[in-house]
Amino acid sequence: MSNVQIMTGNQAAALGAKLCNVEVVAAYPITPQSQLSEILSQYVESGELKAEYVRVEGEHSALTVCISASTVGARVFTATSANGLLYMHEQLHWAAGSRLPIVMCCVNRGVGAPWTIFNDQQDSLAQRDTGWMQIYCRNNQEILDTVIQAYRIAEAVYCPVMVCYDGFVLSHTMMPVDIPDAADVKAFLPPYKPHTILSPDDPRNLNPVLFPGQRRDSEGVLRDGYMEMRYKLQAALDKAPETIRSANTAFAEAFGRNHGGMLWEYHANDADLIIVGMGSLASEATAAADILRAEGIKAGVVGIRVYRPFPKEDVRDVFRNAKAVVIFEKSISYGYEGGLCSDLKAAFYGTNIKAPIHGYIAGLGGRDVKARELVAAAKDSLASFDRGMVEPKTTWLSTFTG
Amino acid sequence: MHEVIWHGRGGQGVVVAAHVLAEAAYLEGFKGVTSAPTFGPERRGAPLTASTRIADNPIRTFSQIELADITVVLDDSLFGVVDILGKVKKGGMVIINTAKPAETFNIPAGFNLATVDAANVSLKQHLIKEGAPVVNTPMLGAFAKAAGMVSLENLEKALRSKLSREAIFKNFAAVKAAYEVTITREKRNS
The missing domain is CATH 3.40.50.920 (Rossmann fold)
Incomplete structure (x- = not known):
């Protein structure tokens, strides 16, 4: 039974995040993303989405909240555009280096100067080398479906995913979107299993300064150096296309829509x-x-x-x-x-x-x-x-x- | 594909009208519908446009409409302010909300033309918002009369998803009344 509604790209993205039962949302409004963060805060306020919406003073903090919440085992979501994404840049590297399966929507907008609020893809393309996976959507149905696929991919690869869609052209244009059934999404998306959970019961020091080479830790176990850790990030992304293709295939089987994999x-x-x-x-x-x-x-x-x-x-x-x-x-x-x-x-x-x-x-x-x-x-x-x-x-x- | 441009002033509800039309057309069985505002900030009273695309198959083009098949003008003071006819296809349709006789606008005979006094329709229905008669919803009735494509029944369903119960009743009454009093003039090939 299809449930088609006419909606904007921002509405589709918000519904996608809600259907994935995200537990923490931290986003700072910026045109053309604003409607997306507004809808999510309404979902949380009304109780439709059982999540914590953390209000922050800027995008750098928005992603920092997501990094922290993901580290303690929560499924997290954020979204931004243009200069907001540029302001996050440092933490983009941190999220990927920490191997956290964060999903973010980048509502693509040109960057200043000169100032613009309108669409191009310079913002996300400029983040190419941060270690994030990037998926580009061609319509609003694909936005909703890709947010769902993005969690499955991110949580399998342990790398963050940026779901990119064109500001105004998609974010503010209404078109028919078939909303998947919540139970079907739950079946498609297994619960998030963190690779490491930081907890007061098991205190750890994550991401300390690493030396260039491998070293033994206090218990005598040989641990990776910086370069080995970074190699593993690359190796994970090298293998990720298999996961991305199979997530797309599984999605097509479950929901009848095939967006093409890679x-x-x-x-x-x-x-x-x-x-x-x-x-x-x-x-x-x-x-x-x-x-x-x-x-x-x-x-x-x-x-x-x-x-x-x-x-x-x-x-x-x-x-x-x-x-x-x-x-x-x-x-x-x-x-x-x-x-x-x-x-x-x-x-x-x-x-x-x-x-x-x-x-x-x-x-x-x-x-x-x-x-x-x-x-x-x-x-x-x-x-x-x-x-x-x-x-x-x-x-x-x-x-x-x- | 049918491409529709809505002309109005900030606050008159062109974006909502464009959306309700898309919604009604989808209910009518058109698989491809999109509606979009003018991209960017909007100012109350300033001329602006919104657009609706209606097609049998899902729409793959999201660029701005250059030449509309149908243009709907919510405010007749926009003639002479913006180039309305310059954005309509030859042989296309122009639908105007006006209290003036249709001849006033010198629309060439090659266009289909429809006029309706939407403000008067709304005044009669006591459909007033912020001190002014609502003109966007009656123009949907004018559209249904002049251009077809959407039934009154589906316009009502589409309004339901946008408005409160009381507002639906008054707005749909205006849609029906405007449908009845819209005057159409068929194009002539010269």
């Missing part, structure tokens, strides 16, 4: 031209692919759902027959190119995938990205590939300045 495809199988993106922009690209197909160009779309860990094996498989690749990104690694563009090229290194790749920067600070613009850009790229261009310069979509 990535999703739209007519990519027989496509000559593959358009790549993350989040709502990739959804818009499917409309562009329809237009291109109607004009006789065999176009398809690959939506990168999980950006970290990077879906290396998955992209090698799905791009194996691609003749041309066009990437649209809502962020840039200043001084080089879009991060997704670099990562995709690196994944193809040493393979037979030799398709030319053109990276575009699009939609920064809320600049609307329309399917017709993606179509025009893709055609421009194809024309330059036909002229023999193999290493196109990054192009800023619809950007005209002196």
Whole structure:
């Protein structure tokens, strides 16, 4: 029996957290995330959600509360956007290094300066190397479902997960969302079993200063040094794609919705031209692919759902027959190119995938990205590939300045 | 896909109207519906828009609507302030809340046109909010009359999920009354 309601992305995220029975919420409101933290505080106030809502003076403290609560065995949730996420940056590393299965929503917004409240993905992309897994959602159904999957993934891998969705474009746009049954979510999501519980009955000193090499502790047991601990974080993320794919498969079996695991495809199988993106922009690209197909160009779309860990094996498989690749990104690694563009090229290194790749920067600070613009850009790229261009310069979509 | 732009001023309830329409269209059997406000801060009295998309299949496009199939104007003082006709498709439909004769707006014959005095409808129903007649819900009745797609029954169901019991009764009465008094003019190909 489906229970469809028309709701915003923020409402979908709040419902997701509630269905996962989170026990501690600490969030500081910031546009466009604010509605999400407001709804969660209402759930707690009304008793619908049996959780503690910890009011904090800023995002750094919000994540610190989550780190502490997760360390004593609670399932925790937080959410933020843009400069709020940047303010959390130190604790992002701490959460991942402590191997805590925290789930956070990043309601994607451009970062200042210049000041903007509107959408791009520079905020989360700038957190790429913190050790968090990052999953990008293309619509509000996917937001709700991904929050649920995120806890299952985080609590299996013992690493935090950032569920990213586009500010305003999804956070403030209403669309139908099928709300899963609470009992089914409970069956899908086993209770959180902490790897270490800090308790007054068993006092410990967690995360002390480590020496570079291994050392024996006071009981004579050989313990990891800093580098071994950090290696284990990387090793966990290297193995995480298996967990992410199986969580998606199990979710599809339980709820009848398959969001693609590490990535999703739209007519990519027989496509000559593959358009790549993350989040709502990739959804818009499917409309562009329809237009291109109607004009006789065999176009398809690959939506990168999980950006970290990077879906290396998955992209090698799905791009194996691609003749041309066009990437649209809502962020840039200043001084080089879009991060997704670099990562995709690196994944193809040493393979037979030799398709030319053109990276575009699009939609920064809320600049609307329309399917017709993606179509025009893709055609421009194809024309330059036909002229023999193999290493196109990054192009800023619809950007005209002196 | 049917794309609808709602024009109004901050406080007139364009966002709610866009949402109720999406809700009613979903109940009507359209699998794809979205509604969105103008992104960003809003100011009371300032011109603003909201949008509704209605389609048979789930919607994959979330960019702003460039040219609407149907545009609904909650405040006729916006003509001359914002380019309303510039954002409607050729041959599209314009629905205006006005006490003036339809000819006043010089809408070219190539557009379908509908007019209704929504403020007067609400005054008669004593549907007043913060000292002004409510205009967003009667315009949903005008929409149902002029554009079809949603039934009065489903508009009532959609209002139920948004309003208090007393408010539902008055607002739905206004929806029905506006439906009755909306005057339509079919487009002519010249």
